[in-house]
Amino acid sequence: MQSGQSQSEWDGVINGTLILPAGLIRGGLVLWESGKLSYVGPERRVRRGLRLLDAGGGYIGPGFVDLHVHGGAGADFMDGTVEAVQRSCAAHLRHGTTTIFPTTTTAGSEQLQEMISACRGAIEQQQRDWGAATIAGVHLYGPYFAADKSGCHDHESCRIPEAIEFEQYFQSGLVRIATCAAELPGAVDFYRAARRRRCLVTCGHSNASWSEMREAFRAGMRHVDHFWCAMSSVPSIRQRLGTPMQGSMAEFVLLEPEMSTEVIADGCHLAAELLEFAVRMKGPERLCLVTDCNRALDMPAGDYMFGNQQTGTPFTSDGRVGRAANGGLASAIVGMDHMVRQMHADTSADLPAVFRMASLTPAERVGLQRKIGSLEAGKRADVLLLNRRLKVGGVVVGGRLLHQAD
Numbered sequence: 001m002q003s004g005q006s007q008s009e010w011d012g013v014i015n016g017t018l019i020l021p022a023g024l025i026r027g028g029l030v031l032w033e034s035g036k037l038s039y040v041g042p043e044r045r046v047r048r049g050l051r052l053l054d055a056g057g058g059y060i061g062p063g064f065v066d067l068h069v070h071g072g073a074g075a076d077f078m079d080g081t082v083e084a085v086q087r088s089c090a091a092h093l094r095h096g097t098t099t100i101f102p103t104t105t106t107a108g109s110e111q112l113q114e115m116i117s118a119c120r121g122a123i124e125q126q127q128r129d130w131g132a133a134t135i136a137g138v139h140l141y142g143p144y145f146a147a148d149k150s151g152c153h154d155h156e157s158c159r160i161p162e163a164i165e166f167e168q169y170f171q172s173g174l175v176r177i178a179t180c181a182a183e184l185p186g187a188v189d190f191y192r193a194a195r196r197r198r199c200l201v202t203c204g205h206s207n208a209s210w211s212e213m214r215e216a217f218r219a220g221m222r223h224v225d226h227f228w229c230a231m232s233s234v235p236s237i238r239q240r241l242g243t244p245m246q247g248s249m250a251e252f253v254l255l256e257p258e259m260s261t262e263v264i265a266d267g268c269h270l271a272a273e274l275l276e277f278a279v280r281m282k283g284p285e286r287l288c289l290v291t292d293c294n295r296a297l298d299m300p301a302g303d304y305m306f307g308n309q310q311t312g313t314p315f316t317s318d319g320r321v322g323r324a325a326n327g328g329l330a331s332a333i334v335g336m337d338h339m340v341r342q343m344h345a346d347t348s349a350d351l352p353a354v355f356r357m358a359s360l361t362p363a364e365r366v367g368l369q370r371k372i373g374s375l376e377a378g379k380r381a382d383v384l385l386l387n388r389r390l391k392v393g394g395v396v397v398g399g400r401l402l403h404q405a406d
């Protein structure tokens with residue numbers, strides 16, 4: 001890439017293979033104007049004086065959209081400061097994420113309010129000088145988890161959803177994704193309230209049965225968090241409800257075409273056959289890649305806190321994944337670029353499908369597909385420059401080059 005130009009002074013990218021939902025275009029060109037894509041297609045003659053980034057014969061892809069992410073670079077969104085939010089969003093930008101949904105953990109209501117306020121402060125800064133992934137809303141994830149499926153979250157802060165509490169979060173206007181375990185008393189009211197707020201409504205950290213999932217679906221639930229992690233199975237439902245054996249979250253997601261889910265494709269949470277199974281069963285239009293990444297992203301191996309720095313739960317990063325004190329998984333420590341490379345290496349999904357799962361599919365699930373999620377004229381110019389091995393070389397957000405690898 002040329003140097004000596006300020007970061008905003010680019011008009012497009014040339015010399016790379018375009019990764020589009022419908023396929024690849026070799027020798028591609030992408031142009032933008034006023035922050036929006038104006039041309040996506042094969043190289044053609046362009047107006048003299050246009051300043052084009054050079055993808056170096058690698059790939060040109062859409063910016064990633066992460067629906068489920070806790071932090072990075074030492075910060076967790078639950079730290080509740082604008083600085084922590086900025087730090088996390090900047091770290092994920094370097095890994096190709098251009099749209100991000102800061103995700104809560106289980107915590108007291110005051111801490112959840114602080115996290116939402118910090119995101120509001122960050123969104124105000126986004127209008128000016130941000131230099132990080134764009135926050136499109138908050139994922140209200142904890143605290144409405146089943147206590148027996150809390151995973152690495154503080155299980156003492158798991159509670160049942162009550163309107164007097166959750167309406168405060170919804171009233172912020174920032175919650176765009178809302179999770180609750182379907183078997184909790186009040187879950188249906190929570191789902192309906194979330195649906196009214198046009199959230200992606202999701203069931204997670206749950207031991208729900210088929211009939212509870214069916215009721216949740218009727219109330220607007222359409223997504224399940226991190227498939228196979230902290231969710232019910234036929235044996236877990238048999239243990240809970242006896243015989244005859246009943247369907248679980250897994251069967252409900254696999255059988256119901258409108259349901260989507262997500263996988264943590266870091267190579268540590270799920271073996272290759274499960275990633276292949278998920279993509280073959282649900283297809284790239286109903287399967288999202290998420291990072292579920294914690295504060296240990298881009299940090300040395302060692303001890304950290306999941307959730308708030310003071311009151312969260314301790315975990316250890318071994319440099320590949322987070323581990324709880326009992327040896328269980330404690331969420332991922334890598335960015336979306338890693339998930340994309342792993343999914344490509346581990347499954348039969350081709351590059352357009354893998355990128356779809358990290359961009360267009362999550363954008364569709366939250367209703368933002370007209371604005372972001374793919375390289376298409378009219379959408380925001382969120383563009384990645386990647387080398388042939390899918391390492392991120394440059395990240396453009398709204399037509400501005402915000403990150404360039406050394």
Ligand SMILES: [Zn+2]
Pocket residue numbers: 151204205225226230
């Ligand atoms: Zn989780």
Ligand SMILES: [Zn+2]
Pocket residue numbers: 068069070103292331
């Ligand atoms: Zn998580």
